[in-house]
Amino acid sequence: MPQAKPIISDDTVAALTGASICPYVTLTGSVDCSSSPPIDIAAVSTLAHKAGAVVVVDNVFATPLLQKPLAFGADIVVYSATKHIDGQGRCLGGVILGTAKYINETLQPFIRHTGPSLSPVNAWILLKGLETLDLRLQRHCDSAEKVAKALQGHAKLNDVLYPTLRDFPQVDLAKKQMKSGGSIISIDLKGGKDASFRFLNALKLVLISNNLGDSKSLATHPMTTTHQRLTAEQKAAQGITPGLVRLSIVNLAGMPSIVYGLFGLGMFVMFLNMGQSLAAGWFTLGSWPLPIVIIAST
Structure with missing residues (x-):
């Protein structure tokens, strides 16, 4: 298990207090166990606001139900509604949350002039998805935590990453900011890329896809998919190893289906x-x- 790193590094402080800064600070505020620990949204927001920056949080992994970045000082929250909100891989969409002033004075004029509007049917699908998001997400989280705990300490694994596990580097922060650990688990298999590919090729029912929050359990190899454009140094800095596999756990059909699908x-x-x-x-x-x-x- 990697050691806990400072939530706000010296480089971050220097960047936000320098003479010239970016007017926006973008955070992956929810936990993507495949690439980063949770970030202290309140601490970063305080620092960014002192420097006059706007804090934007990508909250897709936590969803609006598990974490509320606006309550921790963030200014804008964004979601890929294609993930948990739709929940069945039917459409593409996104959500932007902010103050009434930001929505009315900044976002609406931008949308009016550039045209990134949802089609009516996609909007309807996402609204229907919201009706069952609470029930679906609760099942996802319960199942993911059970699988993560069961895999801890296995001889074939270097690591199991899940926010609410006791030995997760930022477990205290994750529990402070999130109501639950979410539906994403990452496992680091001994044997590197060959081992992770053998694992993926042997999966039953679980599909190989870099999507998440779907109605099907999904698995992906971040080094060759979601993070393949990064340099070797960037991958190493984010903990993207050759043996890392990200699992998006779903439990709509019951735990036995997950067991069969994985094993x-x-x-x-x-x-x-x-x-x-x-x-x-x-x-x-x-x-x-x-x-x-x-x-x-x-």
Whole structure:
């Protein structure tokens, strides 16, 4: 597990207090375990505002339900509504939140002059998605946390990254800012790229895609997809290793479907109780035996 780094580095302080600064400070304020720790939104906002900057937070990984950046001092919050808000991979869309002054005086004129408007059907789909976001996200988060805890300490893994795990570098900050850990887990497999590709190629039901928050559990290899344009030094600085795999966990069909999707049929399960009960066992993914805890319904 990587050591906790300062939430605000000396370089950040210098950049925000120098003679010439960018008028906007953009943060990935929610936790993308594949590339960055959570950022102290309140601390950065205080520092940025002293320098006269506007704080923009990309909150897509947390969604509006798990984290509210405006309450921590951010000025603008953006979302890719294509992710959790739609939740079924049906359309493209985005959301921008801010003060009434910003919306009326800045955003609306920009939209009027440039035309980035949603189609009526896409707007309708996203509104319908909001109706079930709370229920879907709760299931996603519960399932992701169970899978993350079950994978901790496995001999084939260098690391398991999930915001609410006790040994996550910024766990205290994550719990302060977020109501739950979200639906994203990252695992770092021993053996580098070859090992991660064997894992991905052996997946059952889980699709290989760099999307997230869909109605299907998804997996991606950040080094060769989402972060492939970065230099080797930039990847290393963000913790993007050859063995890193990002998992977007979904539990709309129940935990057994996730277990099958990730680990296949080669499984040994010891049932502790009948009905809704915890079941522990070993699930073999080819030559990869992985422990998991599931909720078994009988």
